[in-house]
Amino acid sequence: MSRSLAVLRSLVFFLWLAVTVVPFALAALALSIFRRGDPVYWVCITWLRWSIWGARVICGVRYRVQGMERLPVDRLTPVILCPKHQSTWETFAFPTLMTHPLCYVFKRELLYIPFFGWAIGRLDMIHIDRSKRNEAWGRVAEQGRRYMAKGNWVIMFPEGTRTPRGSQGVYKAGATRLAVDTGTPVVPIAVSSAKCWPRKSFVLTPGLIDVSIGRPIAAVGRQPDELMREVEAWIEAEMRRLDPEAY
Structure with a gap:
């Protein structure tokens, strides 16, 4: 596909996002007046399903998932998902893939995005002020424990921010610290989304994104840093299998 055609299709896709987010956000806000939790989610x-559908139909971004059978099926069995972070794509896609409601840990600035931010502010999510690290961790620990008790799965990107294709960020132990404190298994996830939607790029290109879900790793009796090193080793090895051209 030519660059100009990819740009045109990406423009249509982002227009699709902008047009469709408004009615859904307003519906979520209206519903949240009477009901909170799962219905609004x-x-x-x-x-998000419409968004991922739009990425596929408009821009040719397809995906395949392996390892779903490794996740627990019981409604109240918690896990903490620890995915590779390369793109906006996985932040949109993971809630549509998982059987349980997801509780993202994210910076509070996202709440100020019109419609999108207003809607996620009505969900069971953990929004933190990164400038207040001790206060932020207390919020993650308290709310993470509460939401997991309801059957939600917490999702935290260990690298914190999106990384370029073929690169590796610094894996921070926040997710494994929560896992150790609550005795909750962590699930490493590799995703090759930068092949189609790189960080800081407006242009989506056609292709196939692979999502690989690892086996849950028990956190009881572990140390957060040591546990995160195991998560990191699995993800980075799996990334090299999924996207060898990038490495």
Whole structure:
């Protein structure tokens, strides 16, 4: 595909996002006046499904998932998901893939995005002020424990921010610290989304994104840093298998 055609298709895709987010966000806000929790969450997930559908139909971004059978099926069995972070794509896709509601840990600045931010502010999510690290961790620990008790799965990107294709960020132990404190298994996830939607790029290109879900790793009796090193080793080895051209 030519660069100009990819740009045009990406423009259409982002227009699709902008147009469709408004009615879904308003519906979520209206519903949240009367109901909170799962009903509002699934309204928002419907918009995310439309977004991933739009990426596939408009821009040719397809995906395949392996390892779903490794995740628990019981409604109240918690896990903490620790995915590789290369793109906006996985932040949109993971809630549509998982059987349990996801509780993202994210910077509070996202709440100020019109419609999108207003809607996620009504969900069971953990928004933190990164400038207040001790206060932020207390919020993650308290709310993470509470939401997991309801059956939600917490999702935290260990690298913190999106990384370029073929590179590796610094894996921080926040997710494994929460896992050790709560006795919750962690699930490493590799995702090759930068092949189609690189960080800081407006242009999506056609291709196939691979998502590989690892086996849950028990956290009881572990140290957060040591546990995160195991998560990091699995993810980075799996990334080299999924996207060898990038490495």
